[in-house]
Amino acid sequence: MQAIGSEKLSLPMLLNPDAWKKTGRWDGSKGEFFRLQDRKESDLLLAPTHEEEITQLVASQLQSPKQLPIRLYQIGRKYRDELRPRAGLLRGREFIMKDLYSFDATQEDAFVTYDQIAQAYRRIFDKMGVPFVVAEADSGNIGGSKSHEYHLISPVGEDTLLTCSGCGYTANEELAVGKVDQLCKDGHTALTDSLLLCNVDTTVVAFKAAAQDGVVEGLAAIFTPPQREANILKVQTLLSKYLKRHKQMSETATMDMEIVPFAKAKSIDPATVRHLHVFVDDAVKLSLQASEQLTIHPQDHFRIATEGDHCVSCAKKGSSSRLSSVKAIECGHTFYLGTKYSSVLDCGFRESGRKGNKVPTEMGCYGIGITRLLAAVAEARHDTKGIAWPAQLAPYSVCIVPTDDRKQAFKDIAGQIYDRLAKGHLKGDVVIDDRRLGFGAKMKDAELVGYPYTIIVGPNSLQQEQPLLEIHQRIQHQDSKKTNIELKDLLQQHEVFITI
Numbered sequence: 001m002q003a004i005g006s007e008k009l010s011l012p013m014l015l016n017p018d019a020w021k022k023t024g025r026w027d028g029s030k031g032e033f034f035r036l037q038d039r040k041e042s043d044l045l046l047a048p049t050h051e052e053e054i055t056q057l058v059a060s061q062l063q064s065p066k067q068l069p070i071r072l073y074q075i076g077r078k079y080r081d082e083l084r085p086r087a088g089l090l091r092g093r094e095f096i097m098k099d100l101y102s103f104d105a106t107q108e109d110a111f112v113t114y115d116q117i118a119q120a121y122r123r124i125f126d127k128m129g130v131p132f133v134v135a136e137a138d139s140g141n142i143g144g145s146k147s148h149e150y151h152l153i154s155p156v157g158e159d160t161l162l163t164c165s166g167c168g169y170t171a172n173e174e175l176a177v178g179k180v181d182q183l184c185k186d187g188h189t190a191l192t193d194s195l196l197l198c199n200v201d202t203t204v205v206a207f208k209a210a211a212q213d214g215v216v217e218g219l220a221a222i223f224t225p226p227q228r229e230a231n232i233l234k235v236q237t238l239l240s241k242y243l244k245r246h247k248q249m250s251e252t253a254t255m256d257m258e259i260v261p262f263a264k265a266k267s268i269d270p271a272t273v274r275h276l277h278v279f280v281d282d283a284v285k286l287s288l289q290a291s292e293q294l295t296i297h298p299q300d301h302f303r304i305a306t307e308g309d310h311c312v313s314c315a316k317k318g319s320s321s322r323l324s325s326v327k328a329i330e331c332g333h334t335f336y337l338g339t340k341y342s343s344v345l346d347c348g349f350r351e352s353g354r355k356g357n358k359v360p361t362e363m364g365c366y367g368i369g370i371t372r373l374l375a376a377v378a379e380a381r382h383d384t385k386g387i388a389w390p391a392q393l394a395p396y397s398v399c400i401v402p403t404d405d406r407k408q409a410f411k412d413i414a415g416q417i418y419d420r421l422a423k424g425h426l427k428g429d430v431v432i433d434d435r436r437l438g439f440g441a442k443m444k445d446a447e448l449v450g451y452p453y454t455i456i457v458g459p460n461s462l463q464q465e466q467p468l469l470e471i472h473q474r475i476q477h478q479d480s481k482k483t484n485i486e487l488k489d490l491l492q493q494h495e496v497f498i499t500i
């Protein structure tokens with residue numbers, strides 16, 4: 001983070017929710033926030049994330065575009081009232097996150113920042129030595145939205161990714177696009193008897209959102225090929241944008257959307273529906289006529305892509321490749337925010353020497369879920385003996401184990417090795433197991449904890465002529481790799497034997 005010009009800070013965990021009320025997230029959070037009150041019954045919030053705080057902080061300091069770009073990050077605790085916490089660190093109500101926020105003067109600059117940070121994220125994940133994939137999380141519509149997810153492929157993951165082996169395209173199921181073999185046709189031009197058509201699947205959803213004066217609510221119908229699930233999330237995003245553009249929905253409101261059960265949807269008489277928003281999937285050929293009562297939104301990929309669909313980018317290049325699906329754990333996310341927060345919280349600047357309106361800053365936010373990452377890497381790097389941590393994440397890279405703790409001579413040699421290693425690049429990364437415990441138990445623990453290297457100090461280390469040590473290198477799914485070396489060689493050039 002520092003290599004790309006970010007500064008570290010620490011924001012509070014106990015928050016005043018005033019700014020969250022302005023951005024609409026206080027009312028829109030649907031219970032996933034931990035809210036509390038002080039003795040005067042004022043609202044407080046346990047930090048679920050920090051966009052509002054950081055935006056206010058930068059707003060209070062920003063006077064000129066010359067101060068930009070600003071990149072600030074922290075590593076700290078966050079709280080979310082998860083409906084289903086599970087699997088220890090994988091999904092908890094309290095977790096540690098690394099979060100970075102960026103502020104730029106123009107969208108162009110913000111995209112440069114975004115690319116630099118996305119590159120840094122790739123380097124971080126590459127360094128860990130576990131197979132990560134970067135998934136497109138771009139909703140792909142309306143001007144310059146940029147977003148990527150960083151996943152570890154794992155059968156215990158909660159996310160489903162669709163990938164193409166032909167070109168490397170990878171996207172979350174919620175956003176992936178595919179191509180079907182043939183279009184599905186329906187002859188209807190009006191919805192007369194029912195909202196449900198014969199040749200295509202209809203999903204009816206009820207929506208509700210805050211408006212300037214009260215609420216806006218209604219129905220939407222999504223037409224997809226038979227047996228193809230509708231992408232409700234995408235419809236929700238597009239409909240929210242549409243209603244905001246037409247001033248029917250408050251700028252900061254969040255939309256609630258619920259599927260109307262089939263039996264109920266079937267009995268709806270189209271004539272009684274005051275207004276219907278229609279979303280036709282691009283694999284469906286349907287010529288509905290727009291009317292006062294019917295808004296037909298532009299055709300798009302409104303079905304959830306599935307395994308077996310054709311890859312769109314390969315098809316464009318004239319080759320054919322099908323998508324396959326894998327389970328994954330999302331450990332990082334980069335997101336271009338634009339002026340969503342800066343415009344509401346007045347975080348901007350006046351062009352040099354001019355009066356007039358402030359220009360809001362262009363923002364981005366970028367997170368790595370540290371506790372979840374540990375759980376994900378442990379999933380990927382365990383075996384029957386325990387965890388084989390990548391050196392970058394191991395609690396200690398080297399553990400020194402004397403075979404007998406009662407012998408002062410062993411302790412002395414262990415201390416000598418420790419002092420030597422701790423002087424070099426392994427500073428803070430070496431530990432001596434001096435617990436009063438049998439040697440066998442200590443070695444088992446060393447493999448369980450998963451130190452990349454264990455150095456054994458035993459009787460051979462006391463030989464006058466040629467004191468020897470044994471180094472065990474932990475390798476996943478294999479016996480440790482054992483090497484005998486002379487004590488003096490380790491003391492003189494440990495980098496040769498411990499390659500971290």
Ligand SMILES: [Zn+2]
Pocket residue numbers: 164165166167168169311312313314315321
């Ligand atoms: Zn492809």
